[in-house]
Amino acid sequence: MSMPDPDRTPPRRSRGRPRGFEPHEALDAAVRVFWAEGYEGASVNRLSRGMRMPKASLYQAFGDKEGLFLAAVHHYGDTRLVPVAQAIGPNGSLHDDLCAFYEAAVRLGTADPATPGCLISCVLAEVAGTNPRFRAELGARFTALETRLHSRLLAGRSEVIGDSDPAVLAVMLASVARGMMVRARAGADRDMLQAVGRATVDLISR
Amino acid sequence: MSMPDPDRTPPRRSRGRPRGFEPHEALDAAVRVFWAEGYEGASVNRLSRGMRMPKASLYQAFGDKEGLFLAAVHHYGDTRLVPVAQAIGPNGSLHDDLCAFYEAAVRLGTADPATPGCLISCVLAEVAGTNPRFRAELGARFTALETRLHSRLLAGRSEVIGDSDPAVLAVMLASVARGMMVRARAGADRDMLQAVGRATVDLISR
DNA sequence: TGATTTTCAGAACCTACAGTCTGCAAATGG
DNA sequence: CCATTTGCAGACTGTAGGTTCTGAAAATCA
Numbered sequence: 001m002s003m004p005d006p007d008r009t010p011p012r013r014s015r016g017r018p019r020g021f022e023p024h025e026a027l028d029a030a031v032r033v034f035w036a037e038g039y040e041g042a043s044v045n046r047l048s049r050g051m052r053m054p055k056a057s058l059y060q061a062f063g064d065k066e067g068l069f070l071a072a073v074h075h076y077g078d079t080r081l082v083p084v085a086q087a088i089g090p091n092g093s094l095h096d097d098l099c100a101f102y103e104a105a106v107r108l109g110t111a112d113p114a115t116p117g118c119l120i121s122c123v124l125a126e127v128a129g130t131n132p133r134f135r136a137e138l139g140a141r142f143t144a145l146e147t148r149l150h151s152r153l154l155a156g157r158s159e160v161i162g163d164s165d166p167a168v169l170a171v172m173l174a175s176v177a178r179g180m181m182v183r184a185r186a187g188a189d190r191d192m193l194q195a196v197g198r199a200t201v202d203l204i205s206r
Numbered sequence: 207m208s209m210p211d212p213d214r215t216p217p218r219r220s221r222g223r224p225r226g227f228e229p230h231e232a233l234d235a236a237v238r239v240f241w242a243e244g245y246e247g248a249s250v251n252r253l254s255r256g257m258r259m260p261k262a263s264l265y266q267a268f269g270d271k272e273g274l275f276l277a278a279v280h281h282y283g284d285t286r287l288v289p290v291a292q293a294i295g296p297n298g299s300l301h302d303d304l305c306a307f308y309e310a311a312v313r314l315g316t317a318d319p320a321t322p323g324c325l326i327s328c329v330l331a332e333v334a335g336t337n338p339r340f341r342a343e344l345g346a347r348f349t350a351l352e353t354r355l356h357s358r359l360l361a362g363r364s365e366v367i368g369d370s371d372p373a374v375l376a377v378m379l380a381s382v383a384r385g386m387m388v389r390a391r392a393g394a395d396r397d398m399l400q401a402v403g404r405a406t407v408d409l410i411s412r
Numbered sequence: 413t414g415a416t417t418t419t420c421a422g423a424a425c426c427t428a429c430a431g432t433c434t435g436c437a438a439a440t441g442g
Numbered sequence: 443c444c445a446t447t448t449g450c451a452g453a454c455t456g457t458a459g460g461t462t463c464t465g466a467a468a469a470t471c472a
Contacts, residue, residue, distance in 0.1 A: 016418025017468040038332045040246030044460055054420050055461085065460065116335065125391045126244045126332035129322065139392040164405045171389070172402045178388045179381025185331045186345040196378045199370045203409045222448025223438040250430060260450050261431085271430065 019057065026051040028079070030072040035115040039069055039127045039134075066133065073137060076119045080108055081141075088148055094156030095205040098173070102197025105177045109184035110193065117185035121178045145177075146170045159205050169204060176200045225263065232257040234285070236278040241321040245275055245333045245340075272339065279343060282325045286314055287347075294354055300362030301411040304379070308403025311383045315390035316399065323391035327384045351383075352376045365411050375410060382406045 029051045033042045044065055048055045062068040084104040089097035109117050116122075120141050128135040150170035153160060160166070180193050235257045239248045250271055254261045268274040290310040295303035315323050322328075326347050334341040356376035359366060366372070386399050 014418080015416075015470045017420075017470095019419060036335050038246065038335055040244065041333070041336065043458075045458085055422090056420065056463090059461070060419090117331065121385075121388050122331050122335070125323065125328050125388050127247070128391050129242050129244055129328070130247065135392060142389060142392050142394075162409065164408065165401070168398070168401045168405045171398060172382060172405050175382050175385025175389060175402060176378060177385065179327075179383065179385035182327050182331050182384045182388060183348060183377070183381060185334050186341060186348050188348075192374070192377060195371070195374045196381060199374045199378050202370065203368065220448080221440045221446075223450075225449060249428075251428090260452090262433090262451085263449065265431070266449090 021051065021053040021057070026053045027072060027075040030068060031076045031079075031119065032112075032115055034069060034072050034123055035076070035119045038123050044068075066131075070133070070137065073119065073124060073141075077141065081120070084108060085145065085148055088152050090152060090155050093205075094152065094159040095201055097152060097156075098201040098205065099198060102177065102180075102201065103194060106180060106184070106190060106193040106197055109181045110188070110190040113187075116187060117183075118178070118181035121181040122185050142174070146174045149173050156205075161204055161206070164204075173200065173204070227257065227259040227263070232259045233278060233281040236274060237282045237285075237325065238318075238321055240275060240278050240329055241282070241325045244329050250274075272337075276339070276343065279325065279330060279347075283347065287326070290314060291351065291354055294358050296358060296361050299411075300358065300365040301407055303358060303362075304407040304411060305404060308383065308386075308407065309400060312386060312390070312396060312399040312403055315387045316394070316396040319393075322393060323389075324384070324387035327387040328391050348380070352380050355379050362411075367410055367412070370410075379406070379410075 030047055033047050033050045036042075037046070044055060044058070047065075047068065048058055051058065053061075058068065062071055084101065087097065087100040087104045089100075091097050091100070120138065124134060124138050124141075128138040146167075147170075150167055153166040153170055157166065160169070176196070180188075180196060184193060236253055239253050239256045242248075243252070250261065250264070253271075253274065254264055257264065259267075264274065268277055290307065293303065293306040293310045295306075297303050297306070326344065330340060330344050330347075334344040352373075353376075356373055359372040359376055363372065366375070382402070386394075386402060390399060
């Protein structure tokens with residue numbers, strides 16, 4: 001919980017023995033381990049090793065495994081998802097922005113064969129089945145993307161083909177993205193997924 | 207592995223003590239437990255209790271937990287997915303068939319709050335991250351749905367709006383379905399998801 | 413230097429897990 | 443009625459899980 005902000009280095013070294021791990025890289029490693037192996041599949045020992053962070057420090061920083069996972073999800077959002085969401089814009093035309101969005105999403109889901117798909121749609125979604133905290137987190141993240149897409153559609157409503165409800169269209173566009181992420185988990189051809197993204201955009205704009 | 211066929215009752219009771227569980231219901235219970243709690247989240251003791259099947263019989267029938275999970279996935283496919291796939295038809299117009307497909311999918315993913323989403327897209331997808339057997343199973347199931355949708359699009363190609371590649375369109379339609387299932391895992395409004403299905407169909411046909 | 417603070421390494425703890433074994437129960441066949 | 447077959451309940455096993463603890467290590471401060 002009290003993981004020091006990796007961006008703001010303290011002006012003067014604090015007292016006590018200095019830590020031997022990099023907070024930012026540690027969280028990033030946790031993201032990769034959870035992403036590849038799932039929540040239950042990733043043991044704390046495995047995480048501790050991957051993060052190069054002693055178990056004692058890990059528990060002091062995050063409380064428990066659940067806290068670590070939630071922190072990893074946030075880090076994943078900040079480092080992986082924010083760029084994808086930013087592609088939505090508005091940056092250029094609606095068509096171009098949505099293409100950029102899908103392109104970024106597909107790249108994310110197929111970048112590393114060790115971490116296929118999306119941490120949110122594939123891993124968080126599974127454990128959301130019974131854990132209410134995880135389910136709330138999942139719902140919030142899903143709603144946030146849909147809201148963002150909805151705003152973008154409203155901003156470019158003149159470029160939308162047809163007369164579908166923009167709110168429904170937003171959920172549909174988000175569903176395509178998530179479906180592609182899940183598809184990538186089984187090892188899908190990246191070019192095929194990119195084509196799916198373009199085809200989707202072509203259906204609703206231009 | 208040697209689970210007796212629940213459909214073909216043996217003509218004469220075999221020797222030995224008769225089993226005290228219903229094979230069909232046992233597998234169905236396993237489906238629900240895995241569906242709700244995930245693969246790692248469902249312990250064998252929990253499964254044994256839910257299935258009303260002694261652990262010894264369970265191991266004799268399925269070998270190990272992995273075998274039980276795969277059997278549950280197959281049972282889920284036979285009992286839950288086959289009807290959804292059959293809705294694709296061809297039964298009526300392309301538009302109506304696809305609407306029926308999404309309607310059945312959404313009903314499946316939102317029928318029971320204890321088992322939100324889809325066993326394949328939410329649970330099998332997670333464990334497919336590291337387990338090659340599970341990943342192969344996931345890939346096969348995904349490809350099967352896409353192939354079926356592709357065939358349906360080819361059969362009704364005159365009803366398709368636009369000039370998208372039917373193969374790409376098929377993957378896109380499947381992605382929407384999977385994305386909606388994952389969305390349902392966070393507890394989505396059923397009517398909203400139904401609207402998403404209709405909107406998707408309206409984009410490509412009519 | 414010594415007191416203090418923080419981190420670290422790894423042992424220790426208890427629980428829960430997947431999987432096995434043993435002995436009894438309940439049926440059939442002769 | 444006894445042998446045989448099959449299934450069952452639950453104890454058992456060994457391992458791995460998450461979490462805590464202890465004492466040493468490494469830094470600062472006075």
